[in-house]
Amino acid sequence: QLIFITAGGSLYGIDTTRGVKMIKVGFGSGITSLCAQQNRIFIATDAGKIICYDFKDDEVLWEYAVYDTLAGDMAVENDSIYLFGRKGRVHRISSSGVLIWSRDLGNPIMKLPSEDSASYYIPSDETLFVIDKVTGTITWALLMPRITSGNVAVSHGAIYFGTEKDGLSSLKK
Numbered sequence: 001q002l003i004f005i006t007a008g009g010s011l012y013g014i015d016t017t018r019g020v021k022m023i024k025v026g027f028g029s030g031i032t033s034l035c036a037q038q039n040r041i042f043i044a045t046d047a048g049k050i051i052c053y054d055f056k057d058d059e060v061l062w063e064y065a066v067y068d069t070l071a072g073d074m075a076v077e078n079d080s081i082y083l084f085g086r087k088g089r090v091h092r093i094s095s096s097g098v099l100i101w102s103r104d105l106g107n108p109i110m111k112l113p114s115e116d117s118a119s120y121y122i123p124s125d126e127t128l129f130v131i132d133k134v135t136g137t138i139t140w141a142l143l144m145p146r147i148t149s150g151n152v153a154v155s156h157g158a159i160y161f162g163t164e165k166d167g168l169s170s171l172k173k
Contacts (some may be wrong), residue, residue: 001003002014003036003041005031005043006035006173008026008030008085009026009030009031009045010025010026010145011025011026011034011041011053013054013055015080018027018100018110019057025053025058029045029046029047029049030045030046031043031044031045031046031148032044032045032046032069033070033072033073033074034071035073035075035076035081035089036076037076037095038049039054039055039056039057040053040054040095041054041055042053042081042095044066044073045072045074045076045082046069047120047152048065048066048067048068048069049063049064049065049066050063050074050083050093050097051063051068052062052095052097055083061097061126062096062097063097064093064097064099066083066085066089066091067085068085068086068089070084070085070086070087070089071084071085071109071110071111071112071113072081072084072112072113072161073112075113075115076170077133079094079095080092080093080094080095080100080133081093082093082097082120082133084109084113084120084122085109086108086109087108087109088104088105088106088107088109089102089103089104089105089126090102090103090109090120090131090132090136091107091121092136097147100136101136102136103131103136103137103138103173105122105124105125105129105138106126107125107126107127107129108124108125109122109123110123110124110125111123111152112152112154113152114154114159115154116154118132118133118134119131119132119133119139119162120133121152121154121159123152123161127142127143128141128142128152128159128161128171129141130147136152142171157172158170158171158172159171159172
């Protein structure tokens, strides 16, 4: 199947083997992020909602209000969905739409988060936050020069990012 969105907030699904339209549904506002897991599609709208749509049964299973625009894409991992709001709030909700934890960083999220198996690395205006995926606890935060790169890279036990004046910074995890 091929699933795609339109600028007007509609979701289409096409069976590519038969060339038949499988789904067409509108959500009333623009779609900013989309993830799929099995027969569920998780949709973030510009109205600040996360919608879980079951395309097999053609029904909305649940909605969750974030009241914020996402900073990049949401992440789906195992039975959880992670959301990163531009205002600085990070949410972990279950795939059934129940809040597991929510954490306010106190700073707007300016760049795309990166991750490893245990943590998310979230650059805000002048602070790099590291959040434990399971508990939502801020493991550590570091005040630093403005991060200018598009995101933070995590590799081989180090964290890499670009800073002001074409600098490249590296931190051990």
